[in-house]
Amino acid sequence: MRLHLSPEDRAFRDEMRTFFSTAVPQSIRDAVAAHRELTKEQFIEAQRALNAAGLAVPHWPVEWGGRDWTPLQRHIWREEMQLAGVPEPLAFNTSMIGPVIATFGSQEQKERFLPATANLDIWWCQGFSEPDAGSDLASLRTTAVRDGDDWVVNGQKTWTTLGQHADWIFCLVRTDPTAEKRQRGISLLLFPMDTPGVTLRPIELLDGGFEVNEVFFEDVRVPAENLVGEENHGWDYAKFLLGNERVGIARIGSTKRMLIEAKEHARGITVNGAPLSEDPYMTARIAELENELLALELTALRVVANSAGGRPHPASSVLKLRGSELQQAATELLVDIAGPLSVASFADEDSDVPEWAQVATPSYLNYRKVSIYGGSNEVQRTIIAGSILGL
Amino acid sequence: MEFSYDDEQNGLREAVSALLSRAYGDSEQRRRVVGTDPGFDEKTWGQLAEMGLLGLPFAEADGGMGAGPVEVSIVAEEIGRVLAPEPFVEAVVLAGGLVADLGTDAQRAEVLGALAEGTLLPAFAHTEIGSRWQASAQSVTATEDGGSWRLTGVKEPVPNGARADLLVVSALVGGATRLFLVPGDAEGLTRTGYRNHDGTRSAKVTFAGTPAQPLGEGTGDQAPAIEKAQARARVAYGHEALGAMETALTTTAEYLKARKQFGVPLNKFQALTFRAADMYVSLELARSTVMWATLVVDADGDVVAAADRARLQTSRASRHIGKEAIQLHGGIGVTAEYKVGHYTSRLTAIDHLLGDGDWALARLAGSVGEHQTVDALQ
Numbered sequence: 001m002r003l004h005l006s007p008e009d010r011a012f013r014d015e016m017r018t019f020f021s022t023a024v025p026q027s028i029r030d031a032v033a034a035h036r037e038l039t040k041e042q043f044i045e046a047q048r049a050l051n052a053a054g055l056a057v058p059h060w061p062v063e064w065g066g067r068d069w070t071p072l073q074r075h076i077w078r079e080e081m082q083l084a085g086v087p088e089p090l091a092f093n094t095s096m097i098g099p100v101i102a103t104f105g106s107q108e109q110k111e112r113f114l115p116a117t118a119n120l121d122i123w124w125c126q127g128f129s130e131p132d133a134g135s136d137l138a139s140l141r142t143t144a145v146r147d148g149d150d151w152v153v154n155g156q157k158t159w160t161t162l163g164q165h166a167d168w169i170f171c172l173v174r175t176d177p178t179a180e181k182r183q184r185g186i187s188l189l190l191f192p193m194d195t196p197g198v199t200l201r202p203i204e205l206l207d208g209g210f211e212v213n214e215v216f217f218e219d220v221r222v223p224a225e226n227l228v229g230e231e232n233h234g235w236d237y238a239k240f241l242l243g244n245e246r247v248g249i250a251r252i253g254s255t256k257r258m259l260i261e262a263k264e265h266a267r268g269i270t271v272n273g274a275p276l277s278e279d280p281y282m283t284a285r286i287a288e289l290e291n292e293l294l295a296l297e298l299t300a301l302r303v304v305a306n307s308a309g310g311r312p313h314p315a316s317s318v319l320k321l322r323g324s325e326l327q328q329a330a331t332e333l334l335v336d337i338a339g340p341l342s343v344a345s346f347a348d349e350d351s352d353v354p355e356w357a358q359v360a361t362p363s364y365l366n367y368r369k370v371s372i373y374g375g376s377n378e379v380q381r382t383i384i385a386g387s388i389l390g391l
Numbered sequence: 392m393e394f395s396y397d398d399e400q401n402g403l404r405e406a407v408s409a410l411l412s413r414a415y416g417d418s419e420q421r422r423r424v425v426g427t428d429p430g431f432d433e434k435t436w437g438q439l440a441e442m443g444l445l446g447l448p449f450a451e452a453d454g455g456m457g458a459g460p461v462e463v464s465i466v467a468e469e470i471g472r473v474l475a476p477e478p479f480v481e482a483v484v485l486a487g488g489l490v491a492d493l494g495t496d497a498q499r500a501e502v503l504g505a506l507a508e509g510t511l512l513p514a515f516a517h518t519e520i521g522s523r524w525q526a527s528a529q530s531v532t533a534t535e536d537g538g539s540w541r542l543t544g545v546k547e548p549v550p551n552g553a554r555a556d557l558l559v560v561s562a563l564v565g566g567a568t569r570l571f572l573v574p575g576d577a578e579g580l581t582r583t584g585y586r587n588h589d590g591t592r593s594a595k596v597t598f599a600g601t602p603a604q605p606l607g608e609g610t611g612d613q614a615p616a617i618e619k620a621q622a623r624a625r626v627a628y629g630h631e632a633l634g635a636m637e638t639a640l641t642t643t644a645e646y647l648k649a650r651k652q653f654g655v656p657l658n659k660f661q662a663l664t665f666r667a668a669d670m671y672v673s674l675e676l677a678r679s680t681v682m683w684a685t686l687v688v689d690a691d692g693d694v695v696a697a698a699d700r701a702r703l704q705t706s707r708a709s710r711h712i713g714k715e716a717i718q719l720h721g722g723i724g725v726t727a728e729y730k731v732g733h734y735t736s737r738l739t740a741i742d743h744l745l746g747d748g749d750w751a752l753a754r755l756a757g758s759v760g761e762h763q764t765v766d767a768l769q
Contacts, residue, residue, distance in 0.1 A: 001400070001461045002393040003686035005768050009392075013768070072392065076768070083764075256764050263760065283756035288703070290765050291680075291755065295704050297767045298679035302394045318672050384671050385664035389644045 013076050020084035024049050029085035033257065035359045037209055038087055040123070040165040046087045047120040056089045057118045061102050064114045071304035079297075082253025092124040092161070093117045095248065096241050097170045100188070104229035104237055113190075125163040125193070127171030127215060128238065130156060135379050137172075138183045138235065142217060144173035151175075151189060151227065153197075153220040159373075163200055163213035166193050176232050188234040191222040205369075207362030208346065242375060243316075249374050250323025252297045258330035259290060265337050265356060276337065289329055296322050315388070317380040324370040324377060331364040392768055394682060396461070403462055407469040410438055415473040418730035424476060425590030429554035431476040437509045445483055446507025449491050454504030460623065460688040464630040464681075471634025474730075474737055476590055478514075480631055481550045482506065485624040486513035486559045489570060492616055493607035498572065502557060514555035516546040516573075516596050517617070524746040526568070526618035531598060533562035533571060540605060541579075542571060542598035550744070552594030553584025559606065560598070567612035571603035578602065589740040590733070621745050622698035623688055628741045629681035629701045632709050635741075636677065639716040639734040640670050646720055646731075663719055670712045677701075677708035683767065692769065696758075699751040700765075706748025709738040 005013065021029075028042045050056040051065070059074060060066035069077070081088060098117045101109050116122040133140040142155025153173055163169070171189050179185030193200070197220035202210040229237055263286060266277035276282055296319065303313040335342045338357035345362050347353045371377045385391040396404070414435045415421045424432045439445055448463050449455020456462075463484060470479050483506065490502045490513065505511035522529045531544030542562050552558070558573040558580075573580060579601040584594040607613075644667055647658040657663055684701035688694050713735035717724035724731050742748070 001396060001682070001686060001689070003683070003690040003692065003769055005392055260763050263763075267760075277760055280756065283759045284752055287756040287759045288752055290759065291700050291703050291752075292676070294683075294700060294765045294767055295676040295680045298683045299676055301392055301767065302679050302682070315675055318675050321672060322676065378665070381665045381668040382661075384668035385658075388671060389640075389664070389667055391644055391647055391658040391664040391667060 009072060012073055016077055016080040019053060020081050020086045023053060024086045032085040032087055034355055035363045043087055043090060044120050047089045050089055051119045057094050057098060060098060064102055065118050075300060075304050078248050079253035082251060083257055090120060092126050093120060095244050096126060097124050099244055100228060100237050100241050123165050123167045125160050125166035125169050127157040127160060127169045129159045131158055135376055140172055140174060142173050144175050144189060149224050150221040151224060153217045153222055155217050157215045160213045160215050161211055163215055164202055168192050172234050172238055183235040185232055186234040187231050188228040188237050189222050190226045190228060195220050206365040250296060250300055250319040251327055252293060252300060255293055255326050255330045262333050262337055293326055296326060317383045320374060321377050321380040327370050328367050331367045334360045335364045400461060400465060404465045404469060407466050411469055411473050411475050415475050421474055421476060430590060430592035431478060436477050439477060440509025445509055449503045449507060453499040454507045460685050463627055464685045467627045467630035468634040471631035472638050474635060474733055478551050480624055480627045482512055484627040485620060486515040488620045488623055489559050492620060493570060493613060495607060511556045512554060513557045513559055514549055514551045516549040516552060516558045516560040518548060519546055524750055526614040528561040528563045528568045531562045533564050533569060540571060540603045541600045542603045543600055545597050547595040548593035549596045550593055552596045553582045553592060561617060568614040570606040570613050572606055573601055573603045587740060589736040618695055622695045625698040625702050625745050626684045626688055629684060629705045632705050632738055632741050633678050633681055635734050635738055636674050636709055636712045639712050639731060640674055642731050643667060643716045643719050666715055666719060670715050673708040673711045677704045680704040699754050702746060702751040703748045706742050709742055713738040
């Protein structure tokens, strides 16, 4: 039991802080801080800056660019990155398909995909959810039927985040519809988004943005060599991938940044002759959020320290559950601080409503997603009740 | 930053747990003990002393074990886990802590040595009707006449005030708060003990020109020292609450599996299991914060602020878990015959000893503009 960071970890934190606040262009960090939608080019530029410094995929195997850091160092890396407003390396590449290929892929797949995935030369999207397979992912119906040296894919995926930018998709498909257990008949295929028969339809979200898509497959031919691991074992890889997704999903650094922002804005607003930042109810609300965020960060530190053998600690569900709630609470706080200005979401350049107040509500509405994606909070409660409490 | 216990600390936990589960493993044992004065078991208190636990945080030169706040936290947690009514936090961490911080060499040796041996029970007589968790005395006064001091006024409720062998009393001297030692058999001292809702005991303690010995030397205000000792006690209470919350949760989870209604065990109802999952979330978040606060005490950081943070988190968690534990049990949770309600009662008492969650929040809110972020890593 020890409070302080070791001198090595302290130096590591300083190193990360300096890197993130200097090596990634200010314009990109400003866009993140202002809750603006990033362009594809901005994502790519940021990730390549990280990758050039060996900071894009520290959790990968060392031979593919990993850094063999301690869990605490990974936590510091992630939090400092978020605190500095640096866009995180694309999760579909670095947290999802990258580790799956590194663990289960063939040597040929590793050589072909991993360096390009780390450098965002290939932009991956996730073909998991379907209209009738959300939290119940194993009920997915997209099929792949073997025909000579190809798999022929038919069906539909949805909620495909940033699919409009994607070069490739990693896609769960049903390869054995007769399997006794439906989880056993699923495989994981990789294919380019410009393969004939793939069409994409963007879905507009509440905030006016286009973040997710529907993807349709009509007789899409995928070479057999693009199957990951073993046929009909895709569910194992999906579970491995989702476990990785849950780590780091608490986004503590990002929520911290929103609270800093909220305090700044509250100082600039006057209510009955006094700054909103001195209103007793407002200060109590912020103080309570800060305390809950501290509790979450400490829990994250406790959990990363106890994650053995690459498997997430059971309490990582707490991180997802509470992390999403606090992200949402911070966006809600910003809306409330913006107050009457919070309705002017799409004001034009002539408007006097500050940008932060314009984006507050769209951002709050958009953030309803965080308690839904990555395993909805209800799924996390099911995990806690089942695997931790034995209920 | 490191959150795991070493072998010696794990060994301490096992030893304390073994002793206390012999004494209170069956909740009927506790019911019997708190049914009669002094509200705890003198024999168990003696066994805690034999294990060295009552002198745990004190210097070896004062008769203690020279251990740190982490060891103290382990004992407090095990106390809470079985709801042992022995006043460990009250006597060792708070009253003893004040003597250890402020006492002269002679006072420390005399009081802490005897406390460690289990032959002297000190109690901190500080709360007054109308006071609300502040560090200063409100109306009890101390006056000096020819080098001897006398106290006048009323302290209430004083935890273990009737049973205590020695009272550590806060009193006003001019505008300053000073501490005094008053033996239980002092002249002009009247003590009326009674039972608290959680089975522990408090007392009304009246001083009528009662002779008293100043604790320590000097004439300065001792309120800041009281604040710090109370902060350490808040953190230790946090661990007692963690132990109690964990038992309340595991007891509830067991009950959900065992109890049948509508022909199925209650854990078939997602409406109930989700609520149990939320209790777990509250518990783990509180655990992280309280453990961190103990590390702040250990590193002699900003103990008062850390204790407020732990208190806020624990208060919210203990209310949530305490109330849900009863609700998920149903009617049996409200009975005195079943154990779970007693956990809620004790958690409620801890919450209101030394300041509740809203009180801590008000203090934290007062300084929220003074920092940009709260740094967990130091």
